[in-house]
Amino acid sequence: MSNAPLDEDGYPAPFLSRLRQMSGTWRVVALALVFVLAAVLLALLGDRIPPDVILIALALLAVIGVFCLFAIAAGLFRLSPGEEGRTLPRAIVDSLPFGAIVTDREGRITYANMRYGDFPGGTSNGVPVGVPRLFAGYPETSEALNRLSRAARDGRPAFEDLRLIGGLGGAMGGSTRPSWYRVGVRSLPPVEGHGSALVLWSVEDITRDRERQDNAYAELQRAIDYLDHAPAGFFSADASGQIQYLNSTLADWLGYDLAEFETGAIALEDLVRGDGASLLMRGRADGQIRTEVIDIDLVRRNGTSLPVRLLHRAARLAAGELGETRTLVLDRRQGTDSAEALRAAEVRFSRFFNDTPFAIATLDGQGRIIRTNAPFSRIFGWSSSEKSIEMQPMADLLVEADRTRFAEAVTAAHENRSSIEPVDALLAGVGDHAVRLYVSGSEASEASSERVNVYALDMTEQRKLEAQFAQGQKMQAVGQLAGGVAHDFNNVLTAIIGFSDLLLLKHKPGDPSFADLMAIKNSANRAAGLTRQLLAFSRRQTLRPQVLEIQGHIDDLTVLLKRLIGEAITLAVEHGRALWPVKADLVQLEQVVVNLVVNARDAMPNGGTITLRTANVSAAEVPGLGHAGLPAADYVAIEVVDTGTGMTPEIMDKIFEPFFSTKELGKGTGLGLSTVYGIIKQTGGFIYCASTLGVGTTFQIYLPRHVAAEGDVVPKAQAAPVKDLTGHERILLVEDEDNVRSFSARALRATGYEVFEADSGEEALYVLDDIEDGIDLMISDVVMPEMDGPTLLGKVRERLPDLKVIFVSGYAEESVRQDIADDSTVEFLAKPYSLDQINSKVKEVLASARRDVRE
Secondary structure (H helix, E strand, O other): OOOOOEOOOOOEOOOHHHHHHHHHHHHHHHHHHHHHHHHHHHHHHOOOOOHHHHHHHHHHHHHHHHHHHHHHHHOOOOOOOHHHHOOHHHHHHHOOOOEEEEEEOOOOEEEEOHHHHOOOOOEEOOEEOOHHHHOOOOHHHHHHHHHHHHHHHHOOOEEEEEEEEOOOOOHHHOOOOEEEEEEEEEEOOOOOOOOOOEEEEEEEEOHHHHHHHHHHHHHHHHHHHHHHOOOOEEEEEOOOOEEEEEOHHHHHHHOOOHHHOOOOOOEHHHHEOOOHHHHHOOOOOOOOOOEEEEEEEEEOOOOOEEEEEEEEEOOEOOOOOEOOOEEEEEEOOOOOHHHHHHHHHHHHHHHHHHHOOOEEEEEOOOOEEEEEOHHHHHHOOOOOOOOOOOOOEHHHHEOHHHHHHHHHHHHHHHOOOOOOOOEEEEEOOOOOOEEEEEEEEOOOEOOEOOOEEEEEEEOHHHHHHHHHHHHHHHHHHHHHHHHHHHHHHHHHHHHHHHHHHHHHHHOOOOOOOHHHHHHHHHHHHHHHHHHHHHHHHOOOOOOOEEEEOHHHHHHHHHHHHHHHHOOOEEEEEEEOOOOOOEEEEHHHHHHHHHHHHHHHHHOOOOOEEEEEEEEEEOHHHHHHHOOOOOOOOOEEEEEEEEOOOOOOHHHHOOOOOOOOOOOOOOOOOOOHHHHHHHHHHHHOOEEEEEEEOOOEEEEEEEEEEOOOOOOOOOOOOOOOOOOOOOOOOEEEEEOOOHHHHHHHHHHHHHOOOEEEEEOOHHHHHHHHHHOOOOOOEEEEEOOOOOOOHHHHHHHHHHHOOOOEEEEEEOOOHHHHHOOOOOOOOEEEEEOOOOHHHHHHHHHHHHHHHHHHHHO
């Protein structure tokens, strides 16, 4: 017994209360024996004991008695009433329904309750054993007990569920029934009189609880198995339309492997074709659960259709949000022979009703919605997050201006009038969404309140295309007019500039007329600039496209732009990463940026910020931009954003028209934005504008991404200026404008050339017939009556296949070359041209011809 654990009183402690009762009894007996022995001795030897000693002994006993009375009153001593003296904490521990044992962190036992001693093996020779020893004979519990022992030493709480075949002490009896024990350990607060920290071990038999759990799980598995293999399909979806559950039957019908199914991996849009998902995501506004019958087609995994009837429930939560749906799926392919025809008709009607590209709704006599098909929610912008659409007046979905005409059409259909005109209307709260409504009457029936049928076609895109086409036709007509004016004006300017140059040959700077002649020439050159802007708008100007890196050229422009906008306006430049190259005329593109920045500056009289942004826009991003007429392709975007006064929609409709300007008279030509429009369009790009009054304006330019390919033509390098402009070759000049032909002939003759003139293509052929030795060069206008320049070129090639030709025109070189089948020996000179320009071009072409002959 020397190694047995002791309680705080120093006694062995298998069960504290029993030991206390035994120790109290022996103390009383021992004390009684002492007093009996003292009385016997006093009786036998009383005469031999001196009276003083007896008095002293009695006095000592009296003092001890008085001291004990005071000690008991002060609580220094405590009477032990045996079993009734058990403390409240120990009474609580002893009443626990599970075994509890208190040890220090090294495993020495301090206390064990009665329930612990009831476990087989809980005591050894009347002394309780520790928990690790209690389960020592069961190897399957060793790892869990090691974890618990480490937790006890570390002062950490821990719990483990142990499974024993036959239970504690039962395996030896041959029992094969499993028993479960939950063993836990946790630290106790410091206890007075105990220097070491204590831990409480608990051992609880949870076999019945585990059996109940296993039975409940088995029942749940059976219920799931019943649902999975039911003769009907079933699925549930959350508020966002993600499938949370589908049973095995439906998975087999649709071709899905249920073992691979994950919650949220399939959406309603994957199971329902077209707009059918919107029918399943509409709950009642009051949150009430209601079962709907919906005939629809589900989509198998291989894309084929499965006709089904859905018994569908969708409710809203208390907060107004849509809750999870519950849907029973019946296979409509199955049916009896007698009902086969009716079932097939219902399936066909369901498909027609829900798979149409237009919306269908049935109304009652007051115009309230009774039933809708699947596309109705999409076309009318009715989302599942809104209240139920049923029994809502359909007129409320239209703008105020169109409700009266729709109400009249509904009344006429209800009264079965014929020839009801369709109603074109805009939807309320959906921007410029337009629909065309066809209204017809429905046969009255006592079983149904449906009285009117409404068919709605989405006309939004058609309206946008019509507006875009009308605007395109308008701009094309204006462009043709501007181009024609510019072409004729170029002829006039060519004569003015040319004859001014001829006069300047005779009037030197010291001459009194020199200044007047220079003023005439400068005015003509300024007018030539205006005609170039008109040609840019009509997309007939000459461009010199080259591959450009936008970022570098924008940065080069910033110095000029900052000077143009002044100090009161801030210029910010933001570039995207790794911009793609584009192919455009650098000079014209810089003119576009400058014009847009100057317009932004003029819109900010009190200062502000102009932001230039560049970015790549992939083909996948184009649909999300919302720009009408922008094809899906890769673009480089250039944005010019200002914080100015903005524009009204009326002004925005006209900003790209030539000669339209919001500036004061004399402060603008009205050709700036029209030039920008023409340059971007001729480059193959697109330009859009968005503006808000008081907020600012944004111009967005989209230039096609350039992808280098084999066969790309490298632009010709600019020839060095020709100093010697004289020559002696024979030149045929074909020009229907007399003044232009006269100036050009005089300019060429003045430098030594022999010039033959013709005012049309037919006359040019006659002239060639009269010239015996032929000619070295032909200069011809492109646009001429009866026979134009390209036609003349084809006839001349039959006689002189290697003849060098220069075409002159006020239109773009590219548009001219499109009409020339063989342009290997054809050069181009743009109108208006000066004396030096025509002589330099002629000299350059003839020199090239001589080099070709030598080679």
